[in-house]
Amino acid sequence: xxxxxxRILIRFPNWVxxxxxxxxxxxxxxxxxxxxxxxxxxxxxxxxxxxxHPHIDRLIRCQDKNFKGLKKLADDIxxxxxxxxxxxxxxxxxxxxxxxxxxxxxxxxxxxxxKFWLKGPLAPKENGRYQPIPMTDYxxxxxxxxxxxxxGSHKPRLxxxxxxxxxxxxxxxxxxxxxxxxxxxxxxxxxxxxxxxxPDYYFARLGELxxxxxxxxxxxLVGPGEEEIADKIVQKSKATFINTGPxxxxxxxxxxxxxxxxxxxxxxxxxxxxxxxxxxPVVVLxxxxxxxxxxxHLDKTIVLREDLPCSPCNLKVCPIDHPCMINLTPEKVFxxxxxxxx
Numbered sequence: 001x002x003x004x005x006x007r008i009l010i011r012f013p014n015w016v017x018x019x020x021x022x023x024x025x026x027x028x029x030x031x032x033x034x035x036x037x038x039x040x041x042x043x044x045x046x047x048x049x050x051x052x053h054p055h056i057d058r059l060i061r062c063q064d065k066n067f068k069g070l071k072k073l074a075d076d077i078x079x080x081x082x083x084x085x086x087x088x089x090x091x092x093x094x095x096x097x098x099x100x101x102x103x104x105x106x107x108x109x110x111x112x113x114x115k116f117w118l119k120g121p122l123a124p125k126e127n128g129r130y131q132p133i134p135m136t137d138y139x140x141x142x143x144x145x146x147x148x149x150x151x152g153s154h155k156p157r158l159x160x161x162x163x164x165x166x167x168x169x170x171x172x173x174x175x176x177x178x179x180x181x182x183x184x185x186x187x188x189x190x191x192x193x194x195x196x197x198x199p200d201y202y203f204a205r206l207g208e209l210x211x212x213x214x215x216x217x218x219x220x221l222v223g224p225g226e227e228e229i230a231d232k233i234v235q236k237s238k239a240t241f242i243n244t245g246p247x248x249x250x251x252x253x254x255x256x257x258x259x260x261x262x263x264x265x266x267x268x269x270x271x272x273x274x275x276x277x278x279x280x281p282v283v284v285l286x287x288x289x290x291x292x293x294x295x296x297h298l299d300k301t302i303v304l305r306e307d308l309p310c311s312p313c314n315l316k317v318c319p320i321d322h323p324c325m326i327n328l329t330p331e332k333v334f335x336x337x338x339x340x341x342x
Contacts, residue, residue: 168256
């Protein structure tokens with residue numbers, strides 16, 4: 001059993017998917033420090049991913065992209081006064097407010113210049129290059145280094161607040177979703193960049209195939225700035241869609257919509273990990289990113305990916321004709337849906 005610690009801070013990652021994949025760290029810390037107060041610091045736009053979590057005592061929302069934001073975060077951390085801080089991001093920036101707040105015991109990956117100001121494991125390397133590993137395992141390795149008890153599969157889990165549940169139920173009622181309806185959610189956007197996005201006309205065609213075969217209701221999950229993509233899908237398809245764009249569904253209420261869905265078809269982005277957290281079948285359309293970062297908890301997941309010389313490129317915009325996504329035809333995706341639904 002770990003020595004008594006009264007207050008623990010966890011600085012969470014900045015991408016929605018990474019936030020979900022880091023969630024098991026909270027459970028490990030709660031298991032090893034059952035009486036400690038746990039605070040999670042993460043950027044404002046990601047905070048609703050973790051609202052309702054039973055093991056988080058304080059959620060510190062931050063904007064640490066400038067001096068004012070860094071100082072505000074340092075003040076909030078100082079107010080919490082943690083005896084132990086875990087840094088899950090790799091950046092030097094994530095270290096600054098924690099040190100500024102006067103926290104002495106800081107643990108994270110010793111990468112770059114920040115290795116002089118914290119303790120922790122070294123990230124795995126081969127031939128001088130960092131090696132991709134599943135992000136949940138990557139984050140939990142920090143706990144392993146601390147010699148904490150880390151047992152079980154540690155599949156991510158998400159929770160809803162009563163308000164998120166009520167708002168989600170109201171939207172489902174507004175959309176006319178009945179209890180017996182088969183609901184498929186399509187997620188055509190990606191905040192990372194256009195290189196992760198399957199073409200809108202492919203989603204339009206897929207919707208037609210799905211409704212003909214399954215007589216299902218189709219959600220289009222729409223994030224900020226993705227309204228145009230959703231509108232194009234509706235315009236180009238003979239299928240009937242529920243376009244959530246006008247309702248401006250946030251990351252909190254999105255949990256309720258994913259929880260109600262029977263299947264999620266998505267680009268390699270945040271809702272993919274929501275599906276895993278709510279134990280939903282999911283078909284992932286993977287383009288420019290390395291699948292080794294997400295190669296875990298795939299028991300209800302089919303990942304469709306074209307093995308091309310240019311992939312994974314990790315570019316936000318494809319400089320050529322986007323073959324990694326264009327080659328994934330609607331018929332290929334429909335076949336994967338049939339497989340996972342059977």
